[in-house]
Amino acid sequence: MDHVAASLRDRRLDAVRAWTAFVTEGNESVPVRPEILSSWRRSAQGTALEVTGAPLADEDDTASFWQDSPLQAAVMAVQDELRRSAEDGDLVLAVTDTQTRILWTYGGRVMRRKAETVNFVAGGRWDDASVGTNALDLAGRLDQPATVFSAEHFSPIVHNWVCWAAPVHDPVTGERLGVIDLSTTWDRAHPIGLATARMMARMIESAMPDTRQHPRLGLPPVDQGLSLTLLGAAEARLDGQRLLLNRRQTEILALLALHPDGLSLERLHALLYGDAAVSVSTLKAEVSHLRSTLGGAISSRPYRLMLPVTIDVDEVLERIRQGQVLAAVTAYGGDLMPGTNSPALSELAEVVAVAVREALLADPDPDAVLGYSEIAPYDVEVLEACLARLGTTGHRAVPLLRGRLAAAQR
Template sequence: MNNTQLDLIRLAAMDAGKATRLLHRVREETLAGRTPPVAPRPVIDASWQRMFRLGLNPDQSTSSVLLQRDELEERRRATVLGEVMRTLSAGLSGIADASMQIMVVTDEQGRVLWREGNLSVLRQANGICLEEGAAWSEQTTGTNAVGTALAMGKAVQVHSAEHYVHTLHNWTCAAAPVHDPRDQRLLGIVDVSGPASSFHPATLALVSSVAQLAEAEMRQRHLRSIERLRSVAAPILCRVGGRAVAVDPHGWTAAVTGMAPVDRITLPKSFRTGRVWLPSLGTCAVEPLPGGWLLRVEEDSGPGGPGAAAASRVVLDLSRPRRWTVAVSGAAGSWSQELSPRHAELLYLLALHREGRTAAELAEDVFGDRTRTVTVRAEMSRVRRNLASVLAHRPYRFSEEVEVELLRPAHPADLLPQSTAPAIRAARTGTTA
């Protein structure tokens, strides 16, 4: 039996009827626990396995309780995606309309905030509850481009019987995540969906390109806001004695005096005026500025001073599917920050190996290549920028006096699902500790 891997290019080259029959057979055999004639694509197989573990019924409907109009409007106002809707519409709406498809934009929870495109397809979408205010995460709707892109943190195309719930087998969809360039936080998903007959493998590249264009626009908006803050902060810093820095609400540096400039300073979520301890600076006096904050560093403080010594506990939380955090606490207080996928991988490995890992060992763990030590050292330098008080090096490790708690997903297979690092893949399959 031919068990080579299915791919979208082969599907597009097939007769439509033959491709549909093949996808249905692959799904039926896989869901029944038998070997399919062709292996499903890895991203689809991984999603189906998550659906098995959730106990999701493949015969369920895709209906969900819609958001009330006032809550929908509040979510629209609260997201930065609203600022780039014109870019998203210009890039996708017209093409979607002409190709008998629709554009859908969701928030980071998979709730549909906007949709537009072909009127006939919009009416069809109502039949599967692909409408404003509906929930399209994997947990509610099974394998689908929006939900699976949210779960994996990368662009995904799902066609016909690749959908876990059979109600969606007459549909095709391609979706890409949109991240906030200021802090890499996932903002939501942009998706193009339509009848299965409108499938084209190039749709995914188009959606991904438009998502990147929206991120580039947000990046330009951010740079302009930094320039405005710099113009306000520069004359103030000229009169400040000692070390001080002006940052925007996300910690990006606009101006600095008396110290080496850095790109960004990690700020606690509940940032406020007054005296605040920061891991990279020590204790600071915080004052508001138009569009940001002024941080005056107290001269008897610093990352190697009393605040650093007080750090005694680290909680590395990888239990949630798309949001990984590290929290540090001690006598001086506590703070937390969200982690990029790469930094989550590195800290997970150091939490596993309390004795430490050399740069070569981490390169083997993450890339499967012990020679990529320069890349590892650069990433670890970024990690230690805010965690110097709890991370040692030569080898890289958590300090012995620090208690480290690692929170993992309920099922090992859900550990950092987007990661391709050999050590993480091995941990997901249970072949390592």
């Protein structure tokens, strides 16, 4: 058994032990995240332990709500990409309303059958009062992405699952419309699962019908300019709308954003390709495509972005400079463009990763360390530094930190 498989097995055993202690002994000092423990407490008041499947809402009412809704229009616009992801990863995807009622699902071959057996289908009610702790409920309740792994689910019917969910908002009003969830078996859990859910939520939001044709009071301003997310799941947005770019095009935008004074063709080529035998004409073609996508907002001689740009890397590094470790980790979605072949971006990825890690070693804020351990679960030194700082204070995070340290050391 390889290291990843062994780690997942141990993580599952830890979750089962904690769940068993809570359910059979009422032990609330179990090493689980605070949001999981709170949900377990709510779930224990109901019948989630005995359920064999989610209760089903009225079929006609569910279909009527979904039909011609903004969510349906957005999901249908990007359904090909959603379905490919489900099939490639053997996932089951679900989109819910604000009451955690599933409105739409699509699944890979294996997970589709598993989903049907527990009513993870259109009309299924997945609030924790109905089926116990799950990622769909947490993402909606907390209005932030959530992961629930194996026996972190309260109901045994989904102890073999891992689920990642992220809220979906109206991009104009900011109103939460529901969540999107990705689920598979626990042994297929992957560190990028949560980032993928977040990316899919953003993709649905970017395809949402423009509600500005129905004016409302107090609308927040629409984002203007180019926004780049490079940490974790990379994406680019123009005036709030997601751009469909390949990896190389995103890398070019990243390099131009990181060099606001502009880059010559030769310098851009070196930063992007290094010593790889790629022709200059190939780079010119990529830049030409990007210029068209951005409405001409890339100048020549040098290549330079001619519009406002924000980039998540700057946010993380600025928070570190200000000593705001928790805010830095919150903004840090993971490694910068994992797998990039750009020497410049590879170097920056190392700079950012080391900066975040060193900031945590210098100031191991417990909440920041817990967030970081979701991204870097095997960083023993950071976990040890946090536990050493907390000592015998009895801090609420200590049991979970110890649990994660034990898992990382196996």
